[in-house]
Amino acid sequence: MPPLPRLRQDETARAVLLGSALAIHVIVWQTALAIGPTNIPVIQLVAERFSTFAIVFMSMNLVLSTRARVLERWLVGLDKLFVTHRTIGLAVAVLISAHFLLVPKSVGFVWSKPFGYTVISLLLIAIFIASAPRFPWRRLVPLNYQTWKFSHRFMGLVVALAVTHSLLGTTYVKSSSLLIVYVYGIAAVGLLAWLYRELAFPSFGPLRTYEVAAAQPREGGITEVTLAGTSQKLARTAGQFAVVSFAHGPTREQHPFTISSSAEQPIRFSIKASGDYTKALHADDLPTTAATIEGPYGAFRYRRGGRHQLWLAGGIGITPFLAMAADLDVETDVLLVWSVRTEDEAAYRDELSRVSAVKPNLKVVIHATADRGHLDVSALRLDAEPSSYSAFICGPVPMRRALIKQLRSLGVARDETYFEEFRLR
Numbered sequence: 226m227p228p229l230p231r232l233r234q235d236e237t238a239r240a241v242l243l244g245s246a247l248a249i250h251v252i253v254w255q256t257a258l259a260i261g262p263t264n265i266p267v268i269q270l271v272a273e274r275f276s277t278f279a280i281v282f283m284s285m286n287l288v289l290s291t292r293a294r295v296l297e298r299w300l301v302g303l304d305k306l307f308v309t310h311r312t313i314g315l316a317v318a319v320l321i322s323a324h325f326l327l328v329p330k331s332v333g334f335v336w337s338k339p340f341g342y343t344v345i346s347l348l349l350i351a352i353f354i355a356s357a358p359r360f361p362w363r364r365l366v367p368l369n370y371q372t373w374k375f376s377h378r379f380m381g382l383v384v385a386l387a388v389t390h391s392l393l394g395t396t397y398v399k400s401s402s403l404l405i406v407y408v409y410g411i412a413a414v415g416l417l418a419w420l421y422r423e424l425a426f427p428s429f430g431p432l433r434t435y436e437v438a439a440a441q442p443r444e445g446g447i448t449e450v451t452l453a454g455t456s457q458k459l460a461r462t463a464g465q466f467a468v469v470s471f472a473h474g475p476t477r478e479q480h481p482f483t484i485s486s487s488a489e490q491p492i493r494f495s496i497k498a499s500g501d502y503t504k505a506l507h508a509d510d511l512p513t514t515a516a517t518i519e520g521p522y523g524a525f526r527y528r529r530g531g532r533h534q535l536w537l538a539g540g541i542g543i544t545p546f547l548a549m550a551a552d553l554d555v556e557t558d559v560l561l562v563w564s565v566r567t568e569d570e571a572a573y574r575d576e577l578s579r580v581s582a583v584k585p586n587l588k589v590v591i592h593a594t595a596d597r598g599h600l601d602v603s604a605l606r607l608d609a610e611p612s613s614y615s616a617f618i619c620g621p622v623p624m625r626r627a628l629i630k631q632l633r634s635l636g637v638a639r640d641e642t643y644f645e646e647f648r649l650r
Contacts, residue, residue, distance in 0.1 A: 231638060231639055231640040232639070232640065233301075233639060233640050233642070233643075234301050234640065235300060235301035235302065235305040235308075235524075238299055238300050238301055238305075239300065239305070239308070239309050239312070242300070242309065243309075243312070243313070243316075246281065246282070246285065247278075250274075250277070250278050250281060253403060253404065253407045254274055254277075254404070256403060257401040257403045257404045258270075260401070260403065261400060261401050263397055263400070265397050266329065268327055268328075268329065269327075269328060269329055269397070270397060271327055272323075272324045272327040272328035272329075273324075273328075273396055273397055273398060275320045275321075275323045275324040275327070276320070276321070276324040276328075276387075276391065277391070277398060277404070277408045278320050279317045279320035279321045279324065279387065280384065280387050280388060280391065280408055280411070280412050281407075281408065281411050281412075282313050282316055282317045282320065283313075283317055283380065283383065283384045283387065283415065284384055284411045284412050284414060284415025284416070284418075285313060285411075285415065286310055286313050286314060286317075286380065286415075287380060287381055287384060287415035287416065287418045287419045287422075288414065288415055288418040289306055289309065289310050289313075290310070290377070290380070290418070290419070290422055291418050291421060291422050291426070292306070292430075292519075292522070294431075297522060298524070301524045302522065302523045302524035302525065302645075303466075303481075303520075303522035303523055304522075304523065304645055304646035305524070305646070307646065308646060314351070317348065318348055318349070321344065321345050321348055322345070325341070325345055337390050337391075337393035337394035340386050340387075340389050340390035340393065341390045341394075343386055344383055344386045344387045344390060347379075347382075347383050347386070348383060351377070351380070351383075378423065380419070381415075381416055381419030381420070381423070384412055384415055384416060384419070385416060387412075388409060388412050391408070430519060431519055431520060432517055432518065432519050433459060433517070433518050434454070434515055434516070434517050434518075435452035435453060435454045435492065435515070435516045435517075435518060436452065436453055436454040436514075436515060436516070437450060437451070437452060437453075437471070437514050437515075437516055438451045438452060438453035438454075438491065439451045443495070443572040443573075444569060444570055444571070444572040445497070445540075445541075445565070445569075445570035445571070445572050446497060446498040446499075447495050447496065447497055447498070447541065447572050448495075448496045448498065449493065449494070449495050449496075450493065450494045450495075450496060450516075451486075451491055451492070451493045452491060452492040452493075452494075452516055452518075453491060459492060459518065459521065460488075460521075461484060461488050461520075461521040462488065462521070462526050463487055463488060463526070463527070463545070463548035463549045463551065463552035464483075464523065464525040464526050464527065464545040464546075464548055464549050465483075465484060465520070465521040465522060465523040465525070465526075465545075465548075466481050466482060466483040466484060466520065466521065466522055466523050466545075466645075467481070467482065467484060467492075467518045467519060467520035467521050467522065468480065468481050468518070468519040468520055468522070469481075469482050469494065469516055469517070469518055469519075470516070470517050471514050471515070471516050472514045472515040472516070472517075473514035473515075478502070479517075479519065480502060481522075482494040482496055482544075483495075483523075483544035483545050483548075483619075483645075484521065484544075484548060485543075485544040485545070485547040485548055486547070486548055486551070487548050487551035487552050488548075488552065489551075490551070492518070494544075495541065495543075495544050495547070495572075495573075496541075497540065497541035499541070523545075523645070525545050525617065525619070525643060525644075525645045526549075527549045527552075527553070527557065527559070527617060528554075529615075529643060530557075530615025530617065530641065530643065531613070531614070531615045531641065532556065532557060532558060533558050533607075533608065533609045533613050533614045533615070534557055534558065534559045534560075534614060534615045534616070534617065535559075535560050535562070535602075535605075535607070535614050535615070535616045535617070535632075535637075536549070536559055536560070536561040536562070536616075536617045537562050537564070537600070537602070537616065537617065537618045537619075537620070537628055538561070538562070538563045538564065538618075538619055538620060539564045539619070539620020539621055539624040539625075540564070540565060540566075540570075540620060540621065542618075542619035542620035542621070542645070543563050543573060543619075544619070545619055545645065546561055546563075546617075546619065547573055547576065547577070549617075550577060550580045550581075550584075550587055550589075551580060553580075553584055553586065553587055555584075555586060557586065558586045558608060559586060559587050559588070560588045560590065560605065560607065560608075561577070561587065561588065561589045561590070562590045562592055562600065562605065563577075563589070563590070563591050563592065564592045564594060564599075564600045564620070564624070565591065565592070565593060565594070566593065566594055566595050567593050567595045567596075568591055568593045571591050574589075574591055577589045590605075599627070600624075600628065601631070602628060602631040602632060602635060603631065603634075603635060610636070611632075611635035611636050611637055612635070612636035612637060612638070614637055614641070615637075615641045615642075615643070616628075616632050616637050616641065616642045616643070617643045617644070618642070618643070618644040618645075619644065619645045625644055629642060629644070
């Protein structure tokens with residue numbers, strides 16, 4: 226029997242978090258029932274277990290939404306924190322649906338009903354908005370990033386409505402002091418976290434304001450934005466990203482962009498005109514405008530890997546590697562392969578050539594798919610056995626999945642494969 230694949234660090238952290246939450250929920254409920262037996266029908270108790278777990282999970286998501294550094298680091302990057310957030314959101318939908326189907330329905334009007342129906346309706350709407358970009362009919366329902374982000378600002382109200390529904394109903398939870406402290410205590414923590422994010426974060430969060438020093442178009446539909454100002458240096462690691470809003474941009478909404486310059490250079494963003502916002506940004510005149518930065522975030526750091534590394538970039542996914550190449554130490558040997566449609570779209574080939582000229586341990590290959598087809602990792606000339614490599618991938622999701630499959634077949638370990646989530650919803 227082949228050995229089980231080793232989990233990545235972020236997968237382990239996520240499994241520990243979700244597994245611990247489930248274990249605690251089961252233990253608390255079993256303890257409560259042992260302390261205070263009841264004649265309430267089993268089906269209602271099961272339904273209540275589902276609904277209270279949903280409240281706990283929704284409250285956990287409100288805490289995750291604060292983007293606290295300790296949570297971001299534990300879950301190995303903000304992009305992986307969002308994966309955890311999304312997983313919990315889907316679990317909440319299942320739990321609420323199971324509760325709705327199982328709970329005995331009361332006859333006539335009771336005050337808990339409208340709150341319960343409102344909760345499940347709002348959750349289904351939120352899941353629809355979050356899932357729309359992943360479905361084939363996404364072009365028929367163009368729900369953009371701003372719509373998704375705006376809808377999530379009201380999740381605290383959903384938790385408050387769920388708690389109100391629970392308090393107004395005839396439930397076992399209200400008869401158990403242990404469950405009252407557990408369920409409503411965690412809900413209170415979640416609501417406080419939500420209030421902090423909505424009201425206090427602009428004053429106390431990791432925000433800094435800069436001025437746009439230059440904004441110039443580059444090949445391949447890229448806008449290169451360089452920032453200046455503020456005497457406080459942004460402490461960052463090569464490969465990290467920030468969440469940015471421009472005072473005179475297309476909107477004041479925040480968007481995540483990788484910092485494509487090293488920690489010793491001025492902050493630079495290389496923004497591909499791919500979505501509605503970035504296309505409008507590409508056309509705007511950004512110089513002299515203010516830029517507010519939240520962060521930096523992310524754990525896409527080459528120092529997590531071994532001596533031999535393979536960096537695989539797709540299109541604008543080159544941005545973290547630009548910073549990492551400038552930061553590369555002499556102990557790490559790297560083959561960087563940048564996959565673009567045509568070589569003319571490789572806007573930073575000259576910059577990479579200059580870096581590799583002074584760092585012989587960095588080899589750069591431009592792979593033009595129009596001429597050579599999709600990237601095949603097995604065709605690359607590696608200096609060591611593939612199984613000894615750490616692989617770093619940043620690019621569109623289909624490309625990433627294909628490359629991970631190729632790397633697995635070559636023997637690259639699962640926990641030595643690192644990647645950025647190319648989308649944060």
